[in-house]
Amino acid sequence: MLTMAMLALAGCGDDDKSDGKKDDKKVEAGAPGAASNAPAAAQLKGTLNVFAAASLTESFTALGKQFEAAHPGVTVKFNYAGSSALAGSINQGAPADVFASADEKNMKLVVDAKNADGTPTAFAKNTLRIAVAPGNPKNVKSLADLKQGGLKVALCAPQVPCGAAAKTAIDAAGVKITPATLEQDVKAAMTKLTLGEVDAALVYRTDVKAAGAKVVGVDFPESAQAVNTYPIVPLAKAPNEDAAKAFVAFVLAEPGRTALTTAGFQAP
Template identity: 60%
Template sequence: MRAALAAVVALTVAGVSGCGDDTAAPAPGGGTDRVTGTVTVFAAASLTESFTRLGERFEAAHPGTTVTVNFAGSSALANQINQGAPADVFAAAAPKNMATVTDAGNGDGSPTTFARNRLVIAVPKGNPQRIAALADLARPGVKVAVCAEQVPCGAAARKALDAAQVDLTPVTLEQDVRGALAKLRLGEVDAALVYRTDARAAAGDVDGVEFPESAGAVNDYPIVVLADAPNPAGARAFVALVLSAQGRTVLTDAGFQAP
């Protein structure tokens, strides 16, 4: 009797223990990841307004989380990630800069293009120099700010200028689109080649002049969860928000084109 009772007790304990394990360890991919803590996003400077808004929405949807975004030129961000900077998500302004990260094995899965952007000529409100085309930027005395060619806005500018056969000597080469726009807003230049989204965000100070060559220099924006993300659940949830209908609305409101 004593041996039988011991066997029953042993089986009961084993059964309880097994049930506890099933509850505590859901199957991978079962959608039970809980989003907590800080989500660190490295994002192209041209995403400042959009990702700031999306970060606020993410925090509202996940109480107790914090979204920290490092905005800079995509090439600089890619180098920081490859040098070991801790981040959960990378959103670049061009596939080339994303490839710098994924080719080094630092992306978790394949990047997804979530938006597109094109250039405009940003000028002071009222367009005092009467700039109407890329060729006007090469007029004597017109000072222009352009992004450096290693960053996406600079590569797009070079492609558009070549298509228009305009030989332009800018007075400054900036490391991101925000730097080029800042030169204009400070009155240091007469015009700047920036993204449509940046000109729209600064509409109180600048006008955006469209030009046809920009259609051949559209930049795709890819996003990816990073392989060594400190907060992988948060990273996946943030990327899901960017790719959602809500994310699409925020981006198109800012002037981005759908992919």
């Protein structure tokens, strides 16, 4: 009996040590085995608040549903907006668990403010296309065509990743475009086009794909000089730390790659 009791106590000691190691272990997004280091499905619960670039709306909404199915105790809520607005909200103390930016510049603002938990990991790339109405009634074939008189063009504001990319591409083309409107995120720019308020919009190719038959996409060579890299990171003050790390691992693993490729994103 004494021997059995001592063995039982020794087993408990091993469990305590194992638990201690697990609690201390940090998940490094994108690192080998990151998904396996994430908390088990049965342990995850509560609301997960993900701040994500507007261009990720379709792919991340699909991933959110998959993540909820894999972790029944978790409810995923998304805040989609321009990355500059999201970074500003996070740095002002908004309760968020994960940040997925459409560029590295706005992610750096969060990192520099010490609001990122670990090093952000690139998970996708995106390029620009000119979106026009079905049938391309204005016969837009290049960036130079966007400067023609009477043509109304929607661009993203300069501080927004799609706006910064647009400026890079336009400068590379050596043209001057006077936009009819400057929008705070890429979805707003696309909406101006689908509502008929503008004749063209400079948006991501993923947004053209998501719009389906509502628009036509026009490729232009300067887009190769304005490629945006998307990084993701769990946040340092995440209210739901375990779920945040598990979601980042989920995006970086096969479910994320499939959803992003389907939406038209390129591998990082």
